[in-house]
Amino acid sequence: MINVVRYHLVQPVLFVTLPLAMLAFLFAVNAARGGDTWRDGLAVIFLYFFIMGVQRVGGRWLPFGLALGASRRSFYAGTVLLGVSMSFVYGLVIAGLQAIERATGGWGLSITFFRVPYLLDGPWYATWLTSFVVLSALFVYGMWYGIVNRRWGMLGLLAFVAVQVPAGIAVAFARTWSGVGGPHPSLSALGLTGVIAALTVVILAGGHTTIRRATV
Amino acid sequence: MPEMAGLDEGGPLFAQVAERLAGEIAAGGLAEGERVPSTNELAAFYRINPATAAKGINVLADEGLLEKHRGIGMFVATGARATLLARRRAEFTERYVQPLLIEATRLGIDPDELIALIRESSSERGGVAV
Amino acid sequence: MTPAISVTGLTRRYYDEVALDDVSLTVGAGTITGLLGRNGAGKTTLLRILAGQEFPSSGSVRVFGAAPAENEDVLRRLVLVREDQVYPDFKVCHALRAASFCYPNWDAGLAASLLKDYGVRPGKAIKGLSRGQRSALGITIGLAARAEVTLFDEPYAGLDAVARQVFYDRLLADFAAFPRTVLLSTHLIDEAAALFENVVVIDRGRVALDATADGLRGMATTVSGPVLAVDSFTAGRPVWERRGLGSQASVVMVGQVSGEDRERARSLGLDLTPLSLQQLVVRASGRSAGSDSLTERTWV
Numbered sequence: 001m002i003n004v005v006r007y008h009l010v011q012p013v014l015f016v017t018l019p020l021a022m023l024a025f026l027f028a029v030n031a032a033r034g035g036d037t038w039r040d041g042l043a044v045i046f047l048y049f050f051i052m053g054v055q056r057v058g059g060r061w062l063p064f065g066l067a068l069g070a071s072r073r074s075f076y077a078g079t080v081l082l083g084v085s086m087s088f089v090y091g092l093v094i095a096g097l098q099a100i101e102r103a104t105g106g107w108g109l110s111i112t113f114f115r116v117p118y119l120l121d122g123p124w125y126a127t128w129l130t131s132f133v134v135l136s137a138l139f140v141y142g143m144w145y146g147i148v149n150r151r152w153g154m155l156g157l158l159a160f161v162a163v164q165v166p167a168g169i170a171v172a173f174a175r176t177w178s179g180v181g182g183p184h185p186s187l188s189a190l191g192l193t194g195v196i197a198a199l200t201v202v203i204l205a206g207g208h209t210t211i212r213r214a215t216v
Numbered sequence: 217m218p219e220m221a222g223l224d225e226g227g228p229l230f231a232q233v234a235e236r237l238a239g240e241i242a243a244g245g246l247a248e249g250e251r252v253p254s255t256n257e258l259a260a261f262y263r264i265n266p267a268t269a270a271k272g273i274n275v276l277a278d279e280g281l282l283e284k285h286r287g288i289g290m291f292v293a294t295g296a297r298a299t300l301l302a303r304r305r306a307e308f309t310e311r312y313v314q315p316l317l318i319e320a321t322r323l324g325i326d327p328d329e330l331i332a333l334i335r336e337s338s339s340e341r342g343g344v345a346v
Numbered sequence: 347m348t349p350a351i352s353v354t355g356l357t358r359r360y361y362d363e364v365a366l367d368d369v370s371l372t373v374g375a376g377t378i379t380g381l382l383g384r385n386g387a388g389k390t391t392l393l394r395i396l397a398g399q400e401f402p403s404s405g406s407v408r409v410f411g412a413a414p415a416e417n418e419d420v421l422r423r424l425v426l427v428r429e430d431q432v433y434p435d436f437k438v439c440h441a442l443r444a445a446s447f448c449y450p451n452w453d454a455g456l457a458a459s460l461l462k463d464y465g466v467r468p469g470k471a472i473k474g475l476s477r478g479q480r481s482a483l484g485i486t487i488g489l490a491a492r493a494e495v496t497l498f499d500e501p502y503a504g505l506d507a508v509a510r511q512v513f514y515d516r517l518l519a520d521f522a523a524f525p526r527t528v529l530l531s532t533h534l535i536d537e538a539a540a541l542f543e544n545v546v547v548i549d550r551g552r553v554a555l556d557a558t559a560d561g562l563r564g565m566a567t568t569v570s571g572p573v574l575a576v577d578s579f580t581a582g583r584p585v586w587e588r589r590g591l592g593s594q595a596s597v598v599m600v601g602q603v604s605g606e607d608r609e610r611a612r613s614l615g616l617d618l619t620p621l622s623l624q625q626l627v628v629r630a631s632g633r634s635a636g637s638d639s640l641t642e643r644t645w646v
Contacts, residue, residue, distance in 0.1 A: 228560035
């Protein structure tokens with residue numbers, strides 16, 4: 001499994017340089033726009049983690065990984081470990097930058113790039129935890145999409161999404177939600193984090209089961 | 217097909233390898249007590265599988281023509297050349313003399329004429345060459 | 347001694363076809379075996395199953411005595427070089443680096459030397475490699491891994507005859523220095539024939555022939571020349587094929603040709619040409635499993 005992690009890191013650019021560059025770029029854009037709160041800026045990073053998850057398993061990483069002798073389960077575990085570690089680090093980065101943002105009054109420009117109302121608005125450790133959990137969840141969720149695509153192609157993906165739609169609708173009904181940052185009537189940010197963490201476990205189990213018969 | 221330095225598809229490669237080595241010994245190219253090329257050397261030379269080369273060597277070793285010196289390699293056994301030459305002499309009549317006679321008869325050349333032809337050719341060649 | 351590879355009753359079914367049908371074979375450790383057959387015969391499927399990249403529908407597959415699928419202990423000692431290997435957005439050197447920590451016997455020096463022989467620069471992106479260069483990369487990884495079981499699936503796409511010969515020579519040289527079990531699938535049989543100790547022919551998902559290469563050599567010979575002479579020479583001997591044109595005839599005769607046979611043929615003015623391994627394999631591919639099948643036992 002460790003070899004899988006090392007394999008993913010043979011070219012660290014995609015993990016280190018690129019996300020940081022994206023972050024910097026988005027921040028610069030936000031700064032240029034003035035003191036608005038631009039929540040979607042940070043959301044891009046979260047989206048990127050999802051995409052990475054899809055790529056690492058559904059893309060060209062899995063075939064060569066298997067060719068080098070990794071078992072599918074160990075490839076899954078190693079990739080998850082990688083994603084979770086990255087989420088841990090980036091969570092810290094976000095929390096850290098958020099703290100600086102607060103301390104400098106929005107970088108002296110009243111920017112609230114790193115503060116997402118409700119979700120990433122509390123003490124630094126809460127921000128860290130939430131970011132960590134959400135990034136991990138998205139990564140692992142993306143991985144599952146990658147697996148589904150590999151095993152069942154486009155049709156499989158559609159079915160996969162279709163199955164989740166009812167659940168999504170139920171969630172939408174269950175709360176009044178205005179965008180990502182909308183407050184939930186009865187669930188605190190930390191509570192939501194807990195729910196997402198539980199979902200992540202479900203996704204992990206699902207992904208681990210479905211990768212076992214994937215062929216390249 | 218890559219040049220297998222003269223080996224062909226006419227029969228098992230290991231047998232051809234053995235035959236060539238035997239030929240070398242008989243002709244004196246490989247002297248008694250001299251080291252025979254190793255399996256890997258033969259394999260590289262003929263561009264064949266080392267196991268095939270090894271089999272060829274073993275054929276000769278089984279016939280007592282080669283002997284193994286532990287840790288060093290295969291060597292031509294004493295008396296190997298004599299054995300091979302004797303064998304070839306025995307085969308000579310069957311392989312060369314008889315077909316010669318058959319062909320001669322077909323062409324209407326009687327034995328005396330045949331002997332005269334042989335003498336003539338021999339002196340033309342200036343004696344026996346190896 | 348446990349064979350390196352042992353396959354029993356292996357069947358692989360897809361929705362609409364049977365890729366492998368009750369295949370059984372063993373491959374001894376330290377041998378080079380040719381896996382031969384037409385395109386689509388099932389060679390690739392077999393190799394992928396051996397490498398754990400595909401799963402059998404039924405039957406048993408054992409490498410080093412254990413099933414290879416999802417088994418890292420086996421897979422670490424095995425390498426499969428595929429013609430259509432997919433790589434991530436790597437440069438050549440990245441692929442080699444990844445291989446270096448996955449294969450315990452990896453030889454970086456050999457890898458560098460092979461890349462040099464093929465003129466592939468380590469700093470080049472794999473995406474930008476030509477077909478031949480990609481094949482060269484695959485061959486490099488396959489040989490430098492020094493895996494105990496090395497599987498090649500037609501690894502020479504895009505390589506010209508000279509480059510292929512480099513492959514055969516390098517394979518033979520490294521095999522001689524570091525023996526391992528090699529299974530090489532190819533349809534360019536005569537080129538590689540001298541490498542093989544054993545030969546397995548797959549035809550339409552079944553094993554059509556499983557014999558030693560030397561056992562097959564010389565098994566059949568084309569006898570050609572004047573009709574009467576040909577008939578006289580081949581009288582009483584089993585024959586596969588007969589063609590005639592005017593006063594000339596050409597017959598494929600079965601059975602080893604002795605020294606006396608050769609002399610006789612010469613005296614009769616006949617030409618003897620042994621069937622190459624490729625021709626024998628083509629013949630075996632034409633008929634799988636039947637009373638006519640080319641088994642060593644029957645003819646030699």
